[in-house]
Amino acid sequence: MAPRANWKGFLRLSLVTCPVALYPATSDTEKVSFNQINRKTGHRIKYAKVDADTGEEVEASDIMKGYKVDTDTYIEVSKDELDDLALESTRTIEIDEFVPRSDIDSRYVIRPYYLVPDGKVGHDAFAVIRETIRSMDKVAIGRVVLTNREHIIALEPLDKGLMGTLLRYPYEVRSETEYFDDIQDVKVTKDMLDLAKHIVEKKSASFEPDKFEDRYETALIDLINQKRNGLPAAAKAASKSSGNVINLMDALKRSLASEKPSPAPAKAKKPKKRIEGQREMLLPITGGGKRGAKEVSKEISKEVAKQAPKQEPKKADKPVRASVARSKKAG
Structure with missing residues (x-):
């Protein structure tokens, strides 16, 4: 639509x-979003507009806009005045x-x-x-x-x-001078600049948005699907630390040695058209056992591929993604 x-x-x-x-x-x-819920009851949290002093709830018809002059003083502006x-x-x-x-x-x-x-x-x-x-x-x-x-x-x-x-x-753009004034003037040597350029050349490629994955979004989908099916959350892999490299030239040399050349740029591809139904990424997973996030993600992909483009999810097992979208509208 x-x-x-x-x-x-x-x-x-x-x-x-x-x-x-x-x-x-x-x-x-399309992104995963969350509602705030009461830990004890599981019910959604409702926010009410209340008077800051009396604590009483205020009707929408009694609420107007005000420009804050100081702590307790506001200049009231009505809707009719704004419309004018x-x-x-x-x-x-x-x-x-x-x-x-x-x-x-x-x-x-x-x-x-x-x-x-x-x-x-x-x-x-x-x-x-x-x-x-x-x-x-x-x-x-x-x-x-x-x-x-x-x-x-x-x-x-x-x-x-x-x-x-x-x-x-x-007036909405801040001046850079108030942030950049304290940056020290450093002279970069030709050797350092040449090494850095070699690193850039090895990492150079054409910009292709399709190859970038929102890894946090994928991790959220895996987490929700695992919890929904009673599977233990996959343990987070320990981050690899290269340690402190004090010498800048050594850091550049190590970087150059570790970098692999980027593949030759392919012809620009047109963005893939969204297939109806593919956005329902949060699907039920069957089976048990301890599996990592990658295995769960593969199962999700297989389930999506099996579905017809316009297949509607069964009422008994609604995709989490769809229910999240409806919760937004309801909220």
Whole structure:
């Protein structure tokens, strides 16, 4: 099921306008999450909004926003007053300027979105704006209003659509000088630099996100499945310590000797399409005996491979992943 658009409106370049929709390009919903529960009863913990002084619970209709001036003083701001501040440009992304991609400092980047035509009309205008940006090899800078706040958004072509990246305002980015002033000026010798470069060359490769695994997420899945099936948790392997190496040159030499050259870069692969049902990683495991996390993980993979793409889990044995997602909605 496609995600719901975060924003719908119009994209405008001078007099060229088209209806568009803005979708989040990233998601954390697939990650394992936990609820807080009472150790004694096993019930979920419920949080109530209470008056800090009286301790009495406060109804939602009696809660308003306040700006803290000092310890006991707040400036009250009503919802109507905030609504009056709402910007008129809530439904239009107006492209103000075009800048080189290299000009955008990575510290200003917040999160990516996908921008697509909304509906059957406007595809021609959308294509004109997209290909204009592509041909100029620049990034379009505009503004978009999300959750009542105006954000800077950078637009650049991505395949048939546009990727919009929200950017921070200057006051949101801290200056590096207050952190870097105490770093000592050290002269790096040519021998040390050459050794370090050799290490970099051996470890050089093309960036392929598919080969990176969220090892903590995998460990969580293994842990939950083992506990669910009454299996003992696998003991954590002792970390290997290389000991203290006082001499920096020795450390570089040892690093160079221990590094294996990276494999030749393969052709860039398109991201694999998600197969419906594969996200249900937390599946029941049968059998007993003492097994490590790797063996359990292999069994999970086999179970996933056996399932048909659209097979629904049995009611009697619901996947933990699905139940976690429903708990989120309920909460």
